[in-house]
Amino acid sequence: MTATEERPDYKYVGTRPIRHDGLDKVIGKARYAADLVLPGMLHGHILRSPHAHAKIVSIDTSAAEAMPGVKSVVTGADFPDLGAAPNGDLAKNVIARDKVLYEGHAVAAVAAGTRREAMDAANAIVVNYEVLGHSLTIDQTMSPDAEILHDGLITRGIEPAPTEASNIVARTCFERGDIDQAFAESDVIVEREFSTTPIHQGYIEPHACVADTGQDGKTVVWCSSQGHFRVRSATADVLGWDTSRVKVIPAEIGGGFGGKTTIYLEPLAVEMSARSGRPVKIVMTRDEVFRATGPTPGSKLKLKVGAKNDGTITGVKAWMAYENGAFPGNAAMLGCMTVVSPYTMEHMYLEGFDVVLNKPVNAAYRAPSAPMAAFAMDTLLDEVAENIGMDPIEIRLHNCPSEGDPAPYGPKWPTIGLKECLEAIRDSDHYKSPVPENAGRGIASGFWFNIGEASSATVNLNENGTATVVTGSPDIGGSRASMALMAAEELGLDVYSITPVVGDTEVVGFTDVTEGSRATFATGMAVVEACRDLKMQLRQRASTAWDCDVEEVEWVDGHAVHSPGDHEALSLAAITAAAKRTGGPLGATASLNARGAGPAFSTHVVDIAVDKETGQTQVLRYTTAQDAGTAIHPSYVEGQMQGGVVQGIGWALNEEYIHDADGRMENSSFLDYRIPVASDLPMIETIIVEVPNPSHPYGVRGVGEVGIVPPLAAIANAVHDATGLRMSDLPMSPPRILAALGEAVE
């Protein structure tokens, strides 16, 4: 079902062709990084810290080096100290230097003939640790007694600047109006404290890479990444190499969701390959993925919302602390920038605290920091609506921002589609249907910025009239099909006559990471620009053939048409067949900074049944409405929406990190880190809302991220509707719900 504004009548955009990379994926031929085998290849294994926080006193690798099959052993001492330079923290995360900061932090790596030899040798490395105190919660790490992770860490954003190091990275504050006045004018004030645990992205393919370093000092890296240009620069930085010594070839990527926008393995594989003169493959186990990569952070949030009896939000005050993991980040700042975005208000005071603690360093995960913030905000708004007796959609419509209103983080909103999402849910079959017996219904909205950044594309026309579209954006959700559709629309060429390819770092121009919902938006823009350049060239070739002015040639539906009508139209294939005669091969490249990323909004409704004797929840029905701008390939837009929703359901209900008292993760497997399985879920109904983004030639907004933002609050609100409970701590697992129901008191 699609709520569509008027839009041009496209021939290809908005259709649902079979994705070009699909066939290889259903016959087992798609090649992922772990599938690559090179002659003489060694296998790497990483020794990881068993401690959450410790000084490395000494490392003795001599026994490991003497073991059978071992060709190379490296430790932090084999890599340069980048200090405060860019990627300095990343380098220390790839391999620890003087200190380990979390359980799972890499300490040494071994390359040997077989996996087993490498593992046995890694276990023979003797590391002498001096164990330090550790912090696993926001309260612990913000306490004055906390063991300091980084000696030089002085909190930013506090005046005057502190003189002593702490684990608080920064204080961020967004202020508008007078929050005290807002509460004084309010008829209703609600406030609560919320907490969420770290959540892993949970991609099914563990991190993997192969590096082959030659005697010329250059290396080729095959990897599973959302951005091979970032892999190139980051790997070079960590090694202290010039970027041009590193070539990165993107393999198929088995899921990312933001978690594969950074590097973990590549510099270790490159260095061991350089030392051994052999290719080196490193593949993480699932246990390593959980202990050493990701996650999105845990948070502690205190929110206070004021409103009038007519539903007008007067103001929001927020205190929001986000974990950053072991190294500094800006998660809380993003939380502040997103927390109240779906609503207008005159007054706000949003204060954020980023903190480091002894857990793996954050990696992005779909709309990072926004889901936790929306969980708090939309739970409280539900409470306001309940208190004043207002429909949860109506209160959101009443406070809905539109174009020209100031966004909470400063600028005015451009064209946005939140109102249309709210109306789509209000008018949906789901919302109009009665709530099933013994169940509850919840509503929530979400926001994400979406980003633009740098992209490149090369489009080459082949002599037989087909086209090859090469971009630098790894395809994590069907973006190749979208690129082909936009090129087909521009050139008037059948979508299956176009071969979309993701090029390596040496065949296509620089392209930023596939993140921030940017690939179809930004890289699509480059594809369109290259195609428009090609159309100009095609018209010129026709004018050469016809010996006429190029202005007399139009490009219509894949053909050069002579507008005065003196010549029969020339097909694209006819022009490419004669290309050598008219001026040589036809190709065009576009490299650009994509401007004008359109903000994304989404509204969800969910029905949840709760077994009040066991605390077990069941998702009975789920509908999501999301503004896609324009859906280039609607099936994969739906796929992004559905995937985001189900990740949000997992986050809300059962996913969590569990650590023992020593800071060791207890549930580092898919058995006990419980991502949703097929039998947990109903179908996820989708309503694609299309409010085109005026800054994109086809109105694309980007759809990858915002779908994960509303589910946490939507489900909490449904649980409230079913039970009367306000669940403010995630996950809402059966023990938590039963305890809240008061049935399980000790």
Added chain:
Amino acid sequence: MKYAAPTSVEEAQSLLAGDADAKVFAGATDLVPQMRAGRPEPSIAIDLKKIDRLMALGDNGGSWTIGAATPTSSLTGNGAFSGDLPGLSYAAGLIGSDQIQNRSSLGGNLCNASPAADSVPAMVVNDARAVIAGADGTRTIPVADVVTGPGSTCLGDGEFLVEIEVDKPTANTSDAYLRMIPRTEMDIAVVGAAARVTLDDSGNCTAATIALGAVAPTVVRVPDAETALVGGPISDESLAAVAAAASAACNPIDDKRGTIAYRRQVAGVLAKRAVLQAAERVQNGGAA
């Protein structure tokens, strides 16, 4: 490590007797991942699945004999077995995914000695017996006596489980097993509860057996719940007494899968529901 696939109980016995580090296995669902993670390997991994007797499912008229390595998918897929022992069949079918179901077995589920094993409470309420082979031939003991603690059994050196024997239920008797997991599949039981009840023609309970899993180091029988049921109809009062007795019988731990309070509370709920389901099966004349 060497792999061995004996074709007779005797051959397996001699392999096991000759080597203290040898290990028998059926599904290997724990063995293979442990080896891959670098844990010490056994000297010989003895695959029991090539021994016909250990892969059998035999209807003896009054009882069933289940080979120790017989895949649980063979039990759930057997209509007669599932009709006789619906609770045990259902419990067996809960062990892992469809993939696991083709490898998992009652023998493996029992000898792994996990407190949370789904099939063990269901075997215990049905008074199942374990046939164990050793150097001196075979011995038969109640399944309830096999597990002595988390990860440990009463099996001596050189001994292994050959088969499980379960009597078919007498008239007006049926069983049920329920478990609590956070998701709908793929989890280890946080609490499990099995019940077998016998009702007379007027609906009064004449015999009852109740056992709980995942709430103590080994499966717990709940005699107080059984006493509360026998002699009267299945009523709100007797079910409340069952729930209270079940909760009281728990000796659980706090761990990553559940809290003490949660396990205690839900044990009562599931015990009550399992009794109710077993009683409904009797009233419906067998499997429900």
Added chain:
Amino acid sequence: MSRTHVICNINGDDVEFLCDDGESLLDALRDDVGLMGVKEGCGTGDCGACSVLMDGKLNCSCLILAPEANGTDLLTVEGMADGDHLHPLQQCFLEGAALQCGICTPGFLIAAKALLDQNPEPTETEVRYALAGNLCRCTGYDKIVRSVLEAAVQIRETV
């Protein structure tokens, strides 16, 4: 270290390979036979990406010792299509957009085939439970379940 000689049939072909006795069938299929369509997502039987049919039965190859494969018939995703003619499940997955990253796809296809071989007319709930041993983090399962149901219809119609 001596290795064990395994003879089996994989995807209709007689295959021989050498393996270590402690090796998993998953590792043997990937490293010794070169069937890279069998994927590893967890190595502990929790994700189903390594699913194969062994003598017609659905299994996680990461939980099987490689020497156990001796004398068996194995089917991996590479053997599902009949030459250029895709299995209806493969075709329906393509048309139904049932895959995004594709890493779980081989396991889902094999598990779905095991289901439809046994139960040609499954309900949505039966499909969901039969596929519960296969994790997908991209799709939310919606399009996978729909594609399996559609393939079931197509298979029934052609029989």
Added chain:
Amino acid sequence: MAHVHFASGQRRLTGGVAEVQVEAGTVRELVRKLEEMFPGLGAHLDETSATAVAIDGYIIPDAMYEPVPENAEVHFVAPLGGG
């Protein structure tokens, strides 16, 4: 004239001023003029790509050479990434 808005965290460098009007053709020129008005602010905004600029509602990273249209609304915000 561009309308430049300062977030609360930036106002410590503007003596509490929340909005100013500046004539500037590019972000670089704008930052130079802001530095003249509020010493220290320019350096704060110029911290290599630590600051993105929102011009008329659209956020632009690495915006130093970006043209500033007449009557543009300009905010200095945090650079964004995403998943």
